[in-house]
Amino acid sequence: MSNPESPLLGYARPDGRWGFRNHILVLPLHQALSNAARDIADATPGAVAISHDWSGEIDNDFERITKTFAGFAGNPNIFTTVALTIGTDVEAGIIERAKKFSPIPLVEVKLADAGSMFKLVTTALEKVTELTEQAAAQSRTPAPWSSVVLGLECGGSDAYSGITANPALGIASDRFVEFGATSILAETMEILGAEHLLAARALDPKVGAQIIEVVARYERSINYEGIDIRGAQPSRGNIEGGLSTLEEKSLGAAKKAGNAPFTGVLEFADRPTAPGLYFMDTPGHDIEQLTGFAAADVNITVFTTGRGTPTGSAVIPTIKVATNSEMGLVLTDLIDLNAGTISDGTQTLEEVGQILFDEIVKVANGQLTKAEHGKHHEFNLSRLYGSTL
Structure with missing residues (x-):
């Protein structure tokens, strides 16, 4: 049986990827420029910005950090990236790498050339204003099912996660994978x-074997510090939400991936090379994971939560799904969809899975998420043990 015709509408990129947003990203490549980036984006509808705490240190995490910046700058949801720089060789290297990663245009505005922070902001603001007008003039066109790169995330899990929102997301994920x-x-x-x-x-x-090794490697990286990570889980928030064991938490989290076969394993911020279901090695920290997703070409994310985690991304529309109605019906400014209806007995798992699938299509086609309305543009660089920071 052939797949149904795709109802998706997106922005075609020159290398065959698709975006579901057409942002101008203001990207500071030094922490001293983060405030300037936010000021520019706040003054320009259609622009987004991130903040971070990195100052160009070359340490054990240098490769991980520069790969993240370069990948983030080339996410397909971006029309053009405007990079704010001090004017260092390290920043020049990131820009060069970003241009090799992706054909997404990248414009650099240097503090060294501007001569002052005020001039940097005014120069960048002119460029960003011009670019947002160009982006607004670009129209969506019909996109294939293969245009979707869906990120599966959970945070603040509770006792309902593994029986409501996560398996419902698994149903939606399986259907997207089935369609290519x-x-x-x-x-x-x-x-x-x-x-x-x-x-x-x-x-x-x-x-x-790669899936098994990724987990074993993570445990080795923790154990050398004398930390029993299995004994430390579930977290306090998970316990307060009703989870009692590591097994209960892990089995519930895995439900987000449905039942499709795994095509491959990705290192942090690495891009998939073919359609299918993947596992990416990321930290459990929500914002670090979401940052890695953005650097890896994810163009839409579903985030299930039992505790109401208010996390979003500057470049990826992030759909929040509540695991329980008690929270989902209260935090209406954070939650897009309530899967607590499954445990309430008013909807079946299959029905909510279909509703979530439809919601992903609507958001891909331009419907704004609660995180987008609230301007939740969280960003965090992932650092490993052994860093000098």
């Missing part, structure tokens, strides 16, 4: 104890 899209599960810490079940779904033994 890409879906990415992440948060290595969140699948501890369930990795063998995911590995059993791998397309081949090599991919299965």
Whole structure:
């Protein structure tokens, strides 16, 4: 049976990727320029910006950080990136790498050339204003199912996560993968104890072994500090939400990936090379994971939460799904969809899975999420143990 015709509308990029937003990203490549970037974006409808705490240090995380910046600058939801720089060789290297990664245009505005912070802001503001007008003039065109690169995320999990929102997301994810899209599960810490079940779904033994090794590698990186990560889970917030064991948390988190076979394993911020379901090695920290997703070409994310985590991205529309009605019906400024109706008995798991699938299509086609309305533009660089920071 053939797939139904795609109802998706997006922005075609020169390299075959698709965006579901057409942002101008103001990207500071030094922490001293973060305030300037936010001021520019706040003054220009259609522009977004991030903030961070990095000052160009070359340490054990240098490769991870520069790859993240370069990938983030080339996310397909971006029309053009305007990079604010001090004028260092490190920043020049990131820009060069970004241009190799992606054909998304990148314009640099240097503090060294501007001569003052005021002049930097006024010069960049002129460019950003011009670019937002160009972006607004670009129209959406019909996009194939393969245009979707879906990020699967959960945060503030509770006792309902594994029986409502997460398996409903799994149903939606399976359908997108079946139609030829890409879906990415992440948060290595969140699948501890369930990795063998995911590995059993791998397309081949090599991919299965990679899933097992990613988890084992993570545990080795923690254990050298004398930390029993399995004994430290679930977190306090999870326990307050009703989770009692690591197994309960991990099995519930894995439900986001549905039942599709795993096509491959990705390192942090690495891009998938073909459609299918992937596992990405990321921290369990919500904002770090979302940042890695953006650097890896994810163009839409679903974030399930039992505690109401208010996390969003500057460049990825992030759909918030409540696991329980008690929270979902109260935090209406944060939650896009309430999956608590499953446990309430008013809707079935399959019905909510279909509703969520339809919601993803609507958001891809331009419907703004609550996180977008609230301007939740969180960004956090992922750093590993052994960093000098």
